Amino acid sequence: MGQERSTTNVPRFTPEELAKLNESMRGEKPENILAWGIKTFPGKLMMATAFGVEGCCIIHMIAQIDKRVRIINLETGYQFKETLLVREQIKERYGIEVEYIYPEKTVTEYEKEHGGPLYDIRPDQCCYDRKILPLRKAVLGYEAWISAIRRDQTDVRKSAEAISWDTKFQLVKINPLLDWTIKDVWSYVMKNQIPYNKLHDLGYPSIGCEPCTRAVQDGEDERSGRWSGKTKKECGLHVVEHEQGSGI
Ligand code: SF4
Structure with missing residues (x-):
């Protein structure tokens, strides 16, 4: 589907090295996993955030370690205004300006081209055009990226490791919060007074685009509000290798 990324990146670790690395990371604090990433990939580590509460925790940690890590947000044009507000709060609190990455076409142009929005009828295509393709361009030249996924969020994420090779984006993927529960996340937020999306207080545990x-x-699963009523469960950014192809 569409344009594929050309890259000269090669896996930086063999599967055996990765296994050893993950063994050594077991039980490590997220800050230590992040610090390892920042030290191992100087100037070549980035993070994509949708300003979910987990991402805000990681931004708080990055602010204590090294504010030069590039942090981006995929501004699809369909995000909640409450989400965009978190970017401003982060800027004010930490002096970190999260960079917006835009799709090729504005919402108006895109919907005109397709005779209306695609999120209801072809959400995979919409995510691909408005998230995956822009992300592929944004990661060019980088070697590693940070994600805020937790192992207990979905069945797909259960098999993730702290450090892995992301074949889809050709990057080393660092998942510092894998072992945290949602309770761990919120106690960290409260303890450190971290800015977060106020929609979380209104029954939105997982927040993507508004439509x-x-x-x-x-009692509902915390991600059941994403693409509700559809088989789609992931936008395709954090689908592990054996699930690739079903995610976007
Ligand atoms: S989450 Fe919905 S609106 Fe956002 S890019 Fe995907 S399909 Fe489109």
Whole structure:
């Protein structure tokens, strides 16, 4: 589908080295995993955030370690205004200006081209055009990226490791919060007074684009409000290798 990324990146670790590395990372604090990434990939490490509460925790940690890590947000044009506000709060609190990465076409141009929005009828295509392709361009020249996924979020994420090779984006992927529960996340936020998306207080545990996110009821899975009523569960950014192809 569409344009593929050309890259000269090669896996930096053999599978055996990765296994050893992950063994040595077991039980490590997220700050230490992040610090390892920052030290190992100077100037070549980046993070993409949708300003979810986990991402805000990582930004807080990055601010204590090295503010030069490039942090981007995929501004699809469909994000909640509450989400965009978090970017401003982060700038004010940490002096970190999260960089917006835009798709090739504005929402108006895109919907005109397709005779209306695609998020209801072809959400995979919409995510591909408005998230995956812009991200592929943004990661060019980088060697590693940080994600804020937690192992207990979805079945797909259960098999993730702290450090892995991301074949889709040709980057080393660093997942510092894998072992945290949502309770760990919120206690860290409260303890450190970290800015977060106020939609989390209104029943939105996981927040993506506005047309594809709803509040969840008590007892529902925390990601059940994403692409509700559709088989789609991931935008394709954090799908592990054996699931690739189903994510975007
Ligand atoms: S989450 Fe929805 S609106 Fe956002 S890019 Fe994907 S399909 Fe489009």
